Amino acid sequence: MPRNRQILLDNRPHGEASTTNFRLIAEDTPPLRDGQVLVRHHFLSLDPYMRGRMNEGKSYAQPQPLGQVMIGGTVGEVVESRHPKYQPGDKVQGMGGWQEYSVVDAGQPGALRKVDTTHVPISHYLGAVGMPGVTAWYGLVKIIDPKPGQTVVVSAASGAVGSAVGVLAKARGARAVGVAGGPAKCRYVTDELGFDACVDYKQHRDATSLAGALKEACPGGVDGYFENVGGLVLDAVMLRANAFARIAMCGMIAGYEGHPIPMQHPQLILTNRMRVEGFIVSEHLEVWPDALKELGELVGSGKLRPRETIARGLESAPEAFLGMLRGRNFGKQLVQLV
Amino acid sequence: MPRNRQILLDNRPHGEASTTNFRLIAEDTPPLRDGQVLVRHHFLSLDPYMRGRMNEGKSYAQPQPLGQVMIGGTVGEVVESRHPKYQPGDKVQGMGGWQEYSVVDAGQPGALRKVDTTHVPISHYLGAVGMPGVTAWYGLVKIIDPKPGQTVVVSAASGAVGSAVGVLAKARGARAVGVAGGPAKCRYVTDELGFDACVDYKQHRDATSLAGALKEACPGGVDGYFENVGGLVLDAVMLRANAFARIAMCGMIAGYEGHPIPMQHPQLILTNRMRVEGFIVSEHLEVWPDALKELGELVGSGKLRPRETIARGLESAPEAFLGMLRGRNFGKQLVQLV
Structure with missing residues (x-):
């Protein structure tokens, strides 16, 4: 033994x-x-x-x-x-x-x-070909469901979930914009993963400043947001959301450490007629085969590295x-x- | 002239x-x-x-x-x-x-x-047989979609929208719980509209206290919430939400006066896998005929007074x-x- x-x-x-x-x-x-x-x-x-x-x-x-x-x-x-x-x-x-x-x-x-x-x-x-990848797939495909030309933002974009979200969004003809911490992660997101832009949240002290950077990175506004962190980034993205924007709530790292972080502008859900939806991938086993198939192909073809x-x-x-x-x-x- | x-x-x-x-x-x-x-x-x-x-x-x-x-x-x-x-x-x-x-x-x-x-x-x-009634109908039927036995909470329950939400919920076999200000409004909500319970928010200074009262009024938790006010009531209801609860965001009176009121516990959207959706009834003209028909019947039969x-x-x-x-x-x- x-x-x-x-x-x-x-x-x-x-x-x-x-x-x-x-x-x-x-x-x-x-x-x-x-x-x-x-x-x-x-x-x-x-x-x-x-x-x-x-x-x-x-x-x-x-x-x-x-x-x-x-x-x-x-x-x-x-x-x-x-x-x-x-x-x-x-x-x-x-x-x-x-x-x-x-x-x-x-x-x-x-x-x-x-x-x-x-x-x-x-x-x-x-x-990428496991739980984090399927998490990305479910939130992107089943909640955000981006149309070609729409803009999808994802936080923690260099992470296991975020990287897959962006590559899956690009595969659907959407514009993919990441939020990540530091120049090295942002370079990886744009240069190796093929996102259209990446915003370094560490350059911004508050949601207004971050929203300004998002405005440049998303000139057409934000149609979908894949939420991995919560807090400041969520507030900033909501300030740039278009009418009928969808937010897939996947992770709230910012809130795990005991003190939940309020959402500053919940009225935007109403004024922009947004849909905000939380999910847990283990409750959606029906999507795993389709998701793993696409993710395996994206990794195999080198699109998702x-x-x-x-x-x-x-x-x-x-x-x-x-x-x-x-x-x-x-x-x-x-x-x-x- | x-x-x-x-x-x-x-x-x-x-x-x-x-x-x-x-x-x-x-x-x-x-x-x-x-x-x-x-x-x-x-x-x-x-x-x-x-x-x-x-x-x-x-x-x-x-x-x-x-x-x-x-x-x-x-x-x-x-x-x-x-x-x-x-x-x-x-x-x-x-x-x-x-x-x-x-x-x-x-x-x-x-x-x-x-x-x-x-x-x-x-x-x-x-x-009741106009825009507010159809607003109630859309949020309740198309977003909350209550199943028999589920609990639906509505704020501003004695109002034009809220009263219709409760009566429509009852007509679908759901438990209807109102939130209203003062004993006279609460009496109207339970005695004349037939809600199962009504919580007087004026008796509560904070979300925790209001959540306590909601716990008594909703022993099985909250499956659907029709949001007419925002602020404290939203926070309190979210603390009592069941898994897969739906929130129809219709009004945010608490936020109209210049200073938006944060949502204190957005992480509950994730942990409870909730869906929060804003809507404007004028963008859903397709439902007006069905909605007005049912609302007219409820008013005509005296169920909605x-x-x-x-x-x-x-x-x-x-x-x-x-x-x-x-x-x-x-x-x-x-x-x-x-």
């Missing part, structure tokens, strides 16, 4: 999360029962939604229980199997959590999925997670475990 | 609107050209949207031009006609504005509509309008001109 290091949620944050909220332990992996497989994780995905799970109280999902392994998406390799569909050596994607190994009831629907790593690196199944920031070793996960919440990553934040 | 008294927008408000923003003048009505009719107004409708038009700047409609007759819905009687479809004595509804007479190009689509006053008093064509507050004489319109913005009216605010 291999030794399995795990990171548990030890206590809940008051205000900002910190490394002291987590605890690293090690235990032997248990023997397999019939129908189970043992997966060795190659990569762990770190995502903003995890911050929401660390809080107690009413949210879209059960809070992460204290004293248990942190929830998280993983890709890896089957090392032992007592399920007829899986053989040692199979590459798989699942929700293994913040640990080096997981024991999975492989027959449970959605618990494990084989992935083909011939053309797509395995880590991308946690990003995902960036990754990779931390090494399970013990680095808490620091890497907190850094991602503060925007220190560039592209998809992963932890490499092998 | 009868003498026509008119109220113009003289200057725009800075902050709160006041009577000094308006000016009363009188002039002779001009001679009719072919295709025109002269209408003598019996009632002028006063509505919250007019406050929005008094502001300059980007809104859902052109601002009310300075020095011109204030926009407004009217019902009245044809007194002279050079259009073959209209005869003196016909009862009509139109957008005659804040004046005693109007000259209408009767052939222009939507400019004038004959109304049947056999079973429905003419003033109701400015309320609209209240009216009636000011007398054109000169009383500015005071009555400002009073309505402050919630001093009870039901539909009208000015009787004849």
Whole structure:
């Protein structure tokens, strides 16, 4: 039985999360029962939604229980199997959590999925061709639904979700405008991902100033906004919204840290007849096949070139997670475990 | 040529609107050209949207031009006609504005509509069986779309729009809960309109306290909210929203007076996967026939018993309008001109 290091949620944050909220332990992996497989994780995905799970109280999902392994998406390799569909050596994607190994009831629907790593690196199944990519696809296609020539803005544009939003918008003939932090991320967004423009929010202290920059980047106004951050950027984009603009609410990083950030101008929803819609991609399993097909093709053809920031070793996960919440990553934040 | 008294927008408000923003003048009505009719107004409708038009700047409609007759819905009687479809004595509804007479190009689509006053008093064509009623119908049926057993909350519940929202919700098997100001309005909402409950917002100083009262009135949470006021009530209702709740944004009185009121918890749109949608009923002319049919039946059968507050004489319109913005009216605010 291999030794399995795990990171548990030890206590809940008051205000900002910190490394002291987590605890690293090690235990032997248990023997397999019939129908189970043992997966060795190659990569762990770190995502903003995890911050929401660390809080107690009413949210879209059960809070992460204290004293248990942190929830998280993983890709890896089957090392032992007592399920007829899986053989040692199979590459798989699942929700293994913040640990080096997981024991999975492989027959449970959605618990494990084989992935083909011939053309797509395995880590991308946690990003562009995984949950973040499908998140981008759902919000863009099902909520924003851009028409050719319309303008779509996305925040956290260099991230796993944002980069896919822009490339999917371009594929539909829309103008794609990113919002990102710093010149390097903005260059990646325009030069490597092919967005039409990118606004560096770090150059702006308030929503009015940011709205001014958006006005230049979006001369025809904003028809769709894919919201990954909340706060100042949301306010600024709303000031530039056209009539009948759609906002897909996907992430509110700015609000995860305990103190929700108000929306300054809700009356614009009325005056611009906007539609603002929140969603969680795991509630829309019906779109996954279509979405993964298009995303796989975009990655395969080089139109979508995902960036990754990779931390090494399970013990680095808490620091890497907190850094991602503060925007220190560039592209998809992963932890490499092998 | 009868003498026509008119109220113009003289200057725009800075902050709160006041009577000094308006000016009363009188002039002779001009001679009719072919295709025109002269209408003598019996009632002028006063509505919250007019406050929005008094502001300059980007809104859902052109601002009310300075020095011109204030926009407004009217019902009245044809007194002279050079259009073959209209005869003196016909009862009509139109957008005659804040004046005693109007000259209408009767052939222009939507400019004038004959109304049947056999079973429905003419003033109701400015309320329950007019624009406010259709507004209620669109937001409730097309945005909230309540299922039997779901809970629909409406603010300004004793008003022309709110009263219709509740009665339409009940007709669909939903639980209807009103928010209104003061015990008399709340009694009307529950006893005469048949809402299941009504919360008096004047008993509550903050959103948390109001949310507590809503929790009692809505033990199953809130599935739909018809927003007529904005501000505190919106925040409180959002705190009680169920997953997949819908908010129809119809009015934001709380935000019309110059200083927009932030939405305190926009992250709830995400965590509850809510849909928040603004609309203007004049952009959905396709629903008017269905809506007016159902509303006429509800009024005719006594299920919808609209209240009216009636000011007398054109000169009383500015005071009555400002009073309505402050919630001093009870039901539909009208000015009787004849």
